[in-house]
Amino acid sequence: MVSTDQIRQYMEEVFDPEVPVLTIVDLGVLRKVEVIGDTVKITITPTYSGCPAMKRIEDDIVELLKEKGIDKVEVDLVLSPAWTTDWLSAEGRVKLKEYGIAPPENEMDKSVLFAEPTIVPCPKCDSRDTKLVSQFGSTACKAHYQCSTCLEPYDYFKCLK
Amino acid sequence: MNSLFEYLIRLGDDSLILGHRLSEWCGHGPVLEEDIAMTNISLDLIGQTTSIFEYAGKVEGKGRSEDDIAFLRYQKDYKNLLLVERPNGDFGVTMMRQFLFDAFRKPLFERLVNASDAQLSAIAAKSLKETIYHLRHSSEWIIRLGDGTEESHQRIQDALDELWKYTAEMFVEDEVDESLLADGILPSMKGLKEEWMATVNSVLEQATLTIPTNNWEQHGGRNGKHSEHLGFILTELQYMQRAYPGMEW
CATH class of the missing domain: 3.30.300.130 (Fe-S cluster assembly (FSCA))
Incomplete structure (x- = not known):
């Protein structure tokens, strides 16, 4: 066996x-x-x-x-x-970024109301000047962001703890 | 009557019917992102329903699957809150319904995580994480619409006026809850309504909205007494199983 x-x-x-x-x-x-x-x-x-x-x-x-x-x-x-997204492996995080999906940042937005959205660097150009388009993206586990520097729209694998 | 089964049916029917209502927005959202958001939330709710009904079937012990429970009951056997079967109306009505419900489900799941029943606790822990995102989304819309233009303010205030009477039903504890509390299966629900009220007050205040002074309460869903709207939902929801009994794919 x-x-x-x-x-x-x-x-x-x-x-x-x-x-x-x-x-x-x-x-x-x-x-x-x-x-x-x-x-x-x-x-x-x-x-x-x-x-x-x-x-x-x-x-x-x-x-x-x-x-x-x-x-x-x-x-x-x-x-x-x-x-929880904590279970995502280090290797998995690298693969996600290379694929064009921003890996989860360490902090979940804990505050329910109008908290500043987490800063999610652009997976293409690494700019931190990005904005949340929608908390809900192409699948349940992703949010939708856009980079203000290179204008790339991208998925963010959202943090779940 | 098996109280745990009954409790699970209530919990699951709330998710199922609201999930179905949100799915009606698919392809009709005001903007693409919102279309996707509402169907994402719908998917979470229907996913929760699957876990809840799967467990309810086991608790009942008659071999019913989650699909049997979802598709093969009559209207009076559905125990969802009247709030969740309210028609979608305009986007304001949908978001207000969602907000009033999310603000209730978050503290409810926070309590159910401590249920002595392991599976109920696991379902609550899973669902809670999703509900936090839902509440944030609906709260933001309430504030944006309430504190927006004259038109959006009026519409979202109308939605609040229309839906307020259905909220009291969320906090009724009857013999089902009492027996589960007595057996120590359910944790204490102390402070649930106060916590809900605090969230509602905080968001409505930021949204410059006013809670209606008319305190009429409309109850019925928990006992299977529904509005005419549920019948129409079930007609669509159960169509395939009624037209082709026992069909699978």
Whole structure:
């Protein structure tokens, strides 16, 4: 039977369908890998409650492991502890920026009302003169920003803690 | 009656019906960013519904899935607040409805995180993070519209006047809540209404809006007594399952 380390390595080949540069390991969506008897049990957690990518990720895991010759796979979805952007790997942050998506800044906007939006440097030109266009972007996990220096409109992977 | 199941149905129906209402804005938002924002929030709410109903099905123990619960009940079995089934109206009505609801859900989830029931607590912790973004978004719009032009001020004040009577229902505690509180499943809801009121007052003040003096309260949703609007929502929501019973894709 394969080792959990081996399975964990395989999981680096499962990508987020909506941010295809990130693997589920980079994202911190992969929570646990277990080998119980002849069954591989993978535990994952959603980034947002309504994240439509979860079903696809589940299917991709099963399919990939099948290709690797593992037929008995269980994928378990857990909500607790709730996902946070702190689980995004250092490597994942670099990949995001290279892909043109600003990685999460360390602080979540805690204040509810009219707090100054977080400064999110432009992923293209690194200017800090940028502005929030909308808290809600192309997917649940992103906000929409625009750079005032190079005018690039870009997604910001918003901080969730 | 299983109180936990009933409680979950109420919680889930609030998310489901408001999520559905917001989804009606898809392709009709006043600006593209707002269209995306409303559908994002809708997605969060429907995602929360999935988790809540999935758990409700387990608690009930009759083998019902989250889809069975969402699609295959009659109107009187829906227990959402009357507030969330109110029609979208203009953008002001939609945002006011959203704000009054978000300001309630945030302190509610903050309390439910401490529920002794582990799954309910997990759902609340997950949903709370999303709700903080929703509340911020709706609060900003209330202030922008209230403290905006004469026209926007009047419209958002009209929205507040129209919706205010539906807010009291959020804080009613009946035998379902009492039995869960007595069994220690639900944490104390002490201070919930006060916290909601503080958020509402603070935002409305900045928005230069006035709370209506008429204190008539309209109740009913929690007991399955709905306005005519819910029927129309369900007609659309349940169409496929009614036309093709048991269909899957």
